[in-house]
Amino acid sequence: MIEVKGLKKSFEVENPKKLSEQEKKDPRLKGRYFHSVESVSFTCDKGTVLGLLGPNGAGKTTTLRMLSTALKPEQGSLVIDGEDVLKKPVEARKRIGFLSGSTGLYGRLTGRENIAYFGQLHGMDKNAIKQRIDELAELLDLHTFLDRRSENFSTGMKQKTAIARAVVHNPAVVILDEPTTGLDIMAAQTVLDFIRHLKTLSTPVVFSTHHLDEVAELCDKVCVIHQGNSVFEDDLAAFSALGEGVLSHSFLKTIKQEA
Amino acid sequence: MWVVFRKEIKELLRDRKTLFFMIALPILFFPLIIGGVAYFSSKAIDEAQSKVLKFSVVGAQYAPALVQELTNSEFFEAIDMKADTDAAEWVRGENVDFVLEVPSNYSDDLLQEGQATFKVYFNDAGLNMVKRRLNEIIGTYEEQSQQNAFATLGLTELQQSALLDPFVLETVNVADDRENWGEKIGGLVPYLIFILCLQGAMLPASDLGAGEKERGTLETLLISPIERNKLVFGKFFTIAMAGVTSAMITVVSMAAWGLVLSQGMAIEMVATFMAAIGAIDFVLMFLMLVPVVAIFASLLLSLSIYARSFKEAQGYMTPLVFLVIVPVVLAMLPGVELKGGWAWVPLTNVALAIKELIKGTMDYIALIPIFASTAFIAAVSLAFSVYWFGREKVLFR
Numbered sequence: 001m002i003e004v005k006g007l008k009k010s011f012e013v014e015n016p017k018k019l020s021e022q023e024k025k026d027p028r029l030k031g032r033y034f035h036s037v038e039s040v041s042f043t044c045d046k047g048t049v050l051g052l053l054g055p056n057g058a059g060k061t062t063t064l065r066m067l068s069t070a071l072k073p074e075q076g077s078l079v080i081d082g083e084d085v086l087k088k089p090v091e092a093r094k095r096i097g098f099l100s101g102s103t104g105l106y107g108r109l110t111g112r113e114n115i116a117y118f119g120q121l122h123g124m125d126k127n128a129i130k131q132r133i134d135e136l137a138e139l140l141d142l143h144t145f146l147d148r149r150s151e152n153f154s155t156g157m158k159q160k161t162a163i164a165r166a167v168v169h170n171p172a173v174v175i176l177d178e179p180t181t182g183l184d185i186m187a188a189q190t191v192l193d194f195i196r197h198l199k200t201l202s203t204p205v206v207f208s209t210h211h212l213d214e215v216a217e218l219c220d221k222v223c224v225i226h227q228g229n230s231v232f233e234d235d236l237a238a239f240s241a242l243g244e245g246v247l248s249h250s251f252l253k254t255i256k257q258e259a
Numbered sequence: 260m261w262v263v264f265r266k267e268i269k270e271l272l273r274d275r276k277t278l279f280f281m282i283a284l285p286i287l288f289f290p291l292i293i294g295g296v297a298y299f300s301s302k303a304i305d306e307a308q309s310k311v312l313k314f315s316v317v318g319a320q321y322a323p324a325l326v327q328e329l330t331n332s333e334f335f336e337a338i339d340m341k342a343d344t345d346a347a348e349w350v351r352g353e354n355v356d357f358v359l360e361v362p363s364n365y366s367d368d369l370l371q372e373g374q375a376t377f378k379v380y381f382n383d384a385g386l387n388m389v390k391r392r393l394n395e396i397i398g399t400y401e402e403q404s405q406q407n408a409f410a411t412l413g414l415t416e417l418q419q420s421a422l423l424d425p426f427v428l429e430t431v432n433v434a435d436d437r438e439n440w441g442e443k444i445g446g447l448v449p450y451l452i453f454i455l456c457l458q459g460a461m462l463p464a465s466d467l468g469a470g471e472k473e474r475g476t477l478e479t480l481l482i483s484p485i486e487r488n489k490l491v492f493g494k495f496f497t498i499a500m501a502g503v504t505s506a507m508i509t510v511v512s513m514a515a516w517g518l519v520l521s522q523g524m525a526i527e528m529v530a531t532f533m534a535a536i537g538a539i540d541f542v543l544m545f546l547m548l549v550p551v552v553a554i555f556a557s558l559l560l561s562l563s564i565y566a567r568s569f570k571e572a573q574g575y576m577t578p579l580v581f582l583v584i585v586p587v588v589l590a591m592l593p594g595v596e597l598k599g600g601w602a603w604v605p606l607t608n609v610a611l612a613i614k615e616l617i618k619g620t621m622d623y624i625a626l627i628p629i630f631a632s633t634a635f636i637a638a639v640s641l642a643f644s645v646y647w648f649g650r651e652k653v654l655f656r
Contacts, residue, residue, distance in 0.1 A: 011652075012652070065478075065655070068478075068482045069482050070478055070481050070482050070654075070655070071651055071655070072651065090484045090485075090486065091484070093482055093483060093484035094484045096482065098478075098479065098482050099479075100475075100478065102475045103475050103476070103478065103479055104474035104475035104476045105474075105476065106266075106270055106474070106476060107474070108270045108273040108274055109266070109269070109270060109273075113266075113269075117262070117266050118479070118483055120262045120266075121262060121263075121480075121483040121484065121485050122483060122484055123484070149273075165479070166479070
């Protein structure tokens with residue numbers, strides 16, 4: 001279970017002159033600081049898949065990075081599975097599995113070594129890692145390429161390996177940042193199948209996306225972020241009802257409320 | 260920490276490009292370059308030595324015997340020159356290698372005619388043997404004339420040598436061979452080792468920091484439950500080890516090639532020289548390198564993690580080479596010794612100490628400021644690396 005309340009994060013703007021026209025018009029730019037995320041709240045219960053929607057630059061990635069402990073929020077609270085992420089980030093990391101669409105692998109290591117390395121970083125012992133990799137290989141169908149160097153993998157192979165790496169430690173929650181962006185249809189399908197699998201294990205999943213069909217297919221809950229604020233949070237039926245069944249209309253409507 | 264270290268080393272060992280620069284280059288390439296330079300320069304000297312020199316003579320009639328001998332010599336070839344030709348122009352036009360002008364007062368009888376001045380027109384800008392070869396032949400005539408004059412004057416041999424060279428300056432070098440050679444090559448050794456350490460550490464460093472960013476593996480690594488300082492230490496040790504390994508390989512390969520190439524007596528000299536430097540001195544040199552390498556590794560890591568890409572990292576690192584060269588060059592300047600303030604200047608003091616150790620004139624008290632200042636800077640730069648790795652601004656640029 002994930003509970004996010006009033007997250008806030010700003011970045012210092014190094015060179016205000018370099019900003020584009022559009023960035024200068026953004027109300028989140030205040031003096032030398034850009035308030036990328038002003039106030040984002042949502043909750044995601046056990047067995048729930050939450051879709052995080054929002055235009056480019058809305059603050060989705062920043063939010064998810066805070067959720068994954070890569071960035072530290074200035075304000076707000078973050079509780080994952082009863083553990084306060086801000087107070088015990090190292091403990092919280094053991095419960096989080098994180099995957100982003102742009103994630104890479106160590107090309108000179110084999111698929112197995114890539115996964116095992118993160119297993120070791122998570123403090124797992126050799127047998128546990130081996131067992132878990134076998135399990136994941138079965139689930140994700142990795143056997144054919146698991147022991148080859150990952151630099152020659154296809155996008156699909158890479159994505160499968162990255163998924164296995166992200167969940168090698170049996171995380172309590174899984175966070176995915178645009179996991180299907182830039183992937184071909186087959187590779188994207190692997191990701192979606194995996195999310196479905198997590199759902200059967202009743203692991204809470206938060207994922208951001210631009211594809212509304214993925215939302216319709218998988219999500220129980222939707223959260224829309226616009227200009228650093230969460231402007232909508234409810235279940236899929238309520239979201240769908242907003243646009244009278246057309247999700248893209250719903251999406252535009254939630255944004256226009258604020259704009 | 261060792262998980263990170265082992266994985267980085269494994270990855271490094273599988274990287275052909277890095278291995279090539281770290282191992283193949285120093286083993287094969289550097290000796291090839293040095294050997295090549297040595298080969299071509301010795302060939303050039305050989306050529307100059309065996310080349311037949313063309314010459315013309317002005318005033319040959321004053322010293323027919325001498326000119327005859329020049330003409331007969333296998334090293335010279337006489338070329339006729341018209342009487343009114345300008346000698347300098349003649350040489351410049353590359354008609355001959357030199358023009359010899361015999362003075363009209365040349366004679367066997369020095370006591371009558373006094374000193375005679377031969378004029379030699381030649382191009383002294385390049386490598387040439389004109390003076391040396393002429394001196395060989397004219398020298399015998401010179402000696403002959405001296406003997407004649409001494410005989411006429413009736414001088415004893417004692418008087419003769421006293422007149423020829425009245426006061427002799429005899430030097431006694433109190434420095435032993437080791438100190439002598441140590442001074443000559445001792446300044447170069449730290450220079451070489453420092454630069455090699457830095458170079459060897461550079462590629463792995465860019466890979467371990469900027470490389471992770473570029474490949475998109477950094478974020479995943481940062482959110483794994485490993486404490487940040489352990490992550491930094493793991494990477495730091497990998498880079499440091501790469502630097503040391505690369506430097507050691509180079510030094511060993513140079514020594515090995517040196518032994519192979521300089522057969523015969525040179526080996527003996529090198530061997531005795533090396534034997535004179537005690538094991539403790541070698542250990543000390545190595546120990547002093549540890550904080551130096553630590554400084555390099557942590558600086559490189561900080562630069563690398565700041566860079567957005569591999570290319571950017573390389574760009575940041577290049578100026579570091581110059582930064583390292585300066586204190587080492589300072590150590591090579593005459594007058595800069597391991598005393599007082601210089602003992603506290605980082606890098607310079609280690610360079611000086613290595614030189615002193617090679618010379619065998621080390622003042623072991625100086626080790627205290629050396630280790631203190633170098634270790635302090637190493638600790639600070641490592642602490643900075645850890646702090647740097649915790650900055651969101653650095654990691655997510």
